[in-house]
Amino acid sequence: MSSSKTPSSTLSAPALKPLKLNSSGLGQSTKPSSPKLSTPKLSFSLGGDSQNTAKSDTTKTFAKPLFAKPKLAALSLGESTANAIKKPAPWSPSTTALILVKREVETHDSMSFTFAAANETLFDFKPGQFVTLAVKIDNKTHYRAYSISSVPQQKQLRLTIKRVPDGLVSNWLADNLNIGDSLSALNIAGQFNSSDCKHKSKLLLISAGCGITPVMSIAKTLLTHDSDTDIEFLHCARDKDNVIFHDEMKTLLSQHKHFNVQLLLENSEGFASFSADDSANKKTDSSALSHQTGMVSSDVIQQLYPDLKERTIFLCGPVGFMKAVENIAQESDFDMANFFQESFTPAANNEQQDQISSDASTASVMLHVPDFSVEKEVVQGSSLLEVLENNGVPIIGACRAGVCGSCKCKVTKGSVKSTSTETLTAEEIALGFVLACSSTVEEDVAVALN
Ligand code: FES
Numbered sequence: 001m002s003s004s005k006t007p008s009s010t011l012s013a014p015a016l017k018p019l020k021l022n023s024s025g026l027g028q029s030t031k032p033s034s035p036k037l038s039t040p041k042l043s044f045s046l047g048g049d050s051q052n053t054a055k056s057d058t059t060k061t062f063a064k065p066l067f068a069k070p071k072l073a074a075l076s077l078g079e080s081t082a083n084a085i086k087k088p089a090p091w092s093p094s095t096t097a098l099i100l101v102k103r104e105v106e107t108h109d110s111m112s113f114t115f116a117a118a119n120e121t122l123f124d125f126k127p128g129q130f131v132t133l134a135v136k137i138d139n140k141t142h143y144r145a146y147s148i149s150s151v152p153q154q155k156q157l158r159l160t161i162k163r164v165p166d167g168l169v170s171n172w173l174a175d176n177l178n179i180g181d182s183l184s185a186l187n188i189a190g191q192f193n194s195s196d197c198k199h200k201s202k203l204l205l206i207s208a209g210c211g212i213t214p215v216m217s218i219a220k221t222l223l224t225h226d227s228d229t230d231i232e233f234l235h236c237a238r239d240k241d242n243v244i245f246h247d248e249m250k251t252l253l254s255q256h257k258h259f260n261v262q263l264l265l266e267n268s269e270g271f272a273s274f275s276a277d278d279s280a281n282k283k284t285d286s287s288a289l290s291h292q293t294g295m296v297s298s299d300v301i302q303q304l305y306p307d308l309k310e311r312t313i314f315l316c317g318p319v320g321f322m323k324a325v326e327n328i329a330q331e332s333d334f335d336m337a338n339f340f341q342e343s344f345t346p347a348a349n350n351e352q353q354d355q356i357s358s359d360a361s362t363a364s365v366m367l368h369v370p371d372f373s374v375e376k377e378v379v380q381g382s383s384l385l386e387v388l389e390n391n392g393v394p395i396i397g398a399c400r401a402g403v404c405g406s407c408k409c410k411v412t413k414g415s416v417k418s419t420s421t422e423t424l425t426a427e428e429i430a431l432g433f434v435l436a437c438s439s440t441v442e443e444d445v446a447v448a449l450n
Pocket residue numbers: 396397398399400401402403404405406407408435436437438
């Protein structure tokens with residue numbers, strides 16, 4: 001597994017804007033001033049969601065206060081201003097950096113990063129969505145989208161990231177991002193979320209591998225705000241060492257009577273002791289996660305969820321896994337209007353890139369990007385995103401899996417072959433817009449970024 005070893009000091013704090021009070025309360029920015037990264041006056045609270053997941057042996061607590069607190073006591077505050085202080089404005093990625101306050105090892109190759117906003121605002125998002133990070137490595141900024149695994153309206157935002165073989169950004173974050181470091185972010189987005197997707201009061205959440213990340217956010221949010229929601233959670237993993245959020249699921253299981261978790265492990269060797277390793281007597285450990293051995297199949301789904309048709313399914317995992325579950329649902333006459341899925345994991349990403357690469361030939365075609373004076377011969381069948389990036393076109397490829405829409409560009413001449421148009425409207429497609437990460441160059445093309 002190779003990864004860049006750039007020192008964490010290359011992560012520079014962005015130009016932060018101080019807050020001032022006005023008649024409408026906090027959150028109005030003034031002109032930029034120097035970041036106050038070294039002014040020790042205010043510490044971040046690590047309460048709420050992040051405390052639920054703390055693991056004492058692997059967690060470093062953020063102890064060094066970073067930002068100066070506004071002198072509120074010296075000002076006369078009206079009622080509306082006081083209310084605004086109680087409920088701060090939502091986090092704005094364009095003005096406020098993310099500060100890493102906690103790192104937690106989840107499995108041998110996955111890690112959770114908990115961030116706080118530099119101005120202590122709340123993170124407002126829909127459970128299931130992702131955030132696009134801007135990560136500077138060797139003086140080049142890379143954009144990547146990562147699913148959020150925490151609950152909205154908290155002062156912390158948790159991302160759970162899995163190492164990827166030869167994955168530049170994920171591996172760099174795991175190796176280099178330290179407590180107190182700051183990152184910029186572009187936005188929070190994503191159509192796969194439990195707010196926009198109309199769902200029943202009975203859910204079946206299905207995930208595999210790191211696909212558990214957005215699904216965990218959905219589960220925790222619904223359990224927090226609607227304790228009557230009936231949630232069955234099926235998580236699939238290779239073996240006990242690859243179960244992300246094992247202890248967190250146990251905690252949820254013990255706290256919510258309408259929540260049930262089932263693990264499906266390809267290899268369950270050693271799982272019993274793993275489940276009960278913190279219990280004095282594993283026979284009385286009622287919160288130990290139930291598990292089966294095997295792969296997802298129609299028989300397993302039918303046996304575990306005889307009321308399948310009464311549920312809404314949210315699914316996230318590698319492409320092959322999701323296709324298998326989709327087929328099972330269709331064969332079971334499941335109403336696919338109640339079926340929501342997102343492939344947003346490194347495995348899916350790799351498979352898609354592999355598919356694109358395997359289509360490449362040795363013939364050449366011309367790539368024109370007039371706005372950036374690019375006129376280059378490229379290999380026919382190449383990923384459009386990669387040839388644009390390699391030729392210095394400032395396109396953002398955040399998810400690289402046809403999900404986030406950040407790589408949208410317009411083919412003004414010629415055509416490309418696309419495997420995803422997920423975030424594009426029919427009108428945009430008719431106008432020639434494509435997702436570069438999910439498109440291959442098949443003939444001479446001209447491309448514009450807008
Ligand atoms: S990079 Fe996200 S859709 Fe292309």
